[in-house]
Amino acid sequence: MARKQEFVLYGAAASGSVAVEAALTLLGIPFQLIEGETWSSKAARERVGGQNPMRQVPTLVMPNGETITESAAILIWLADLHPAAQLAPAIGDPARAQFLRWMFFVSSAIYSLHWIKPDVSRIGAPEGSRNNVVDAVHARIAFCWRTMDAQLKPSKYLLGDALSVLDLYVAVISRFGPWRERFCQEAPNMMPAIIRVDEDPRLKSLWERRFPSG
Numbered sequence: 001m002a003r004k005q006e007f008v009l010y011g012a013a014a015s016g017s018v019a020v021e022a023a024l025t026l027l028g029i030p031f032q033l034i035e036g037e038t039w040s041s042k043a044a045r046e047r048v049g050g051q052n053p054m055r056q057v058p059t060l061v062m063p064n065g066e067t068i069t070e071s072a073a074i075l076i077w078l079a080d081l082h083p084a085a086q087l088a089p090a091i092g093d094p095a096r097a098q099f100l101r102w103m104f105f106v107s108s109a110i111y112s113l114h115w116i117k118p119d120v121s122r123i124g125a126p127e128g129s130r131n132n133v134v135d136a137v138h139a140r141i142a143f144c145w146r147t148m149d150a151q152l153k154p155s156k157y158l159l160g161d162a163l164s165v166l167d168l169y170v171a172v173i174s175r176f177g178p179w180r181e182r183f184c185q186e187a188p189n190m191m192p193a194i195i196r197v198d199e200d201p202r203l204k205s206l207w208e209r210r211f212p213s214g
């Protein structure tokens with residue numbers, strides 16, 4: 001049972017919810033985590049389905065009972081709500097346009113492709129073509145990381161000297177297939193900022209717990 005006045009996050013280890021967990025951690029916001037691997041467990045899908053008809057994580061239920069879904073929206077919303085933490089360029093900041101551009105790029109061009117992989121019949125492909133489909137998805141994701149890498153000019157972090165939720169988002173989504181090793185090859189320009197996020201002492205134990213296999 002959720003304690004009163006607490007955020008409830010439906011999430012799973014090694015999923016996009018970990019980016020939201022990282023943002024809540026940096027903001028010092030307590031939350032109750034309801035764990036479930038939606039991509040492999042019908043029970044987990046049904047559990048979150050009561051809050052999110054897409055039956056996906058992350059799904060965040062606010063203390064007032066309102067639900068927000070979509071990882072990029074959740075991250076931007078949390079950052080905007082806590083401007084003192086400087087987890088996003090403010091509206092009017094010259095970096096705001098590129099911040100929004102890349103948040104939505106990661107969400108729509110990259111993260112959304114992973115939906116195909118647990119069951120290739122989701123796009124009408126026969127099960128026998130599974131390996132080819134997954135390879136093609138990974139090739140497209142690699143191309144997208146390469147494209148993003150060529151456009152950004154990171155300094156300490158992806159958008160400059162301040163860590164933003166874009167850094168958290170990329171640090172998480174780059175761990176999905178085709179995995180960090182390939183990300184490192186495709187995005188050498190972004191990699192130092194992402195390593196900095198991996199090694200952030202405020203987040204190190206979260207990464208270890210939530211991505212136990214790296």
Ligand SMILES: N[C@@H](CCC(=O)N[C@@H](CS)C(=O)NCC(=O)O)C(=O)O
Nearest residue numbers: 015016038039056057058070071072
């Ligand atoms: N557009 C959603 C995608 C979320 C998503 O794909 N979540 C995955 C886990 S990383 C999921 O719950 N998959 C279960 C399924 O699609 O059946 C977002 O950005 O939050």
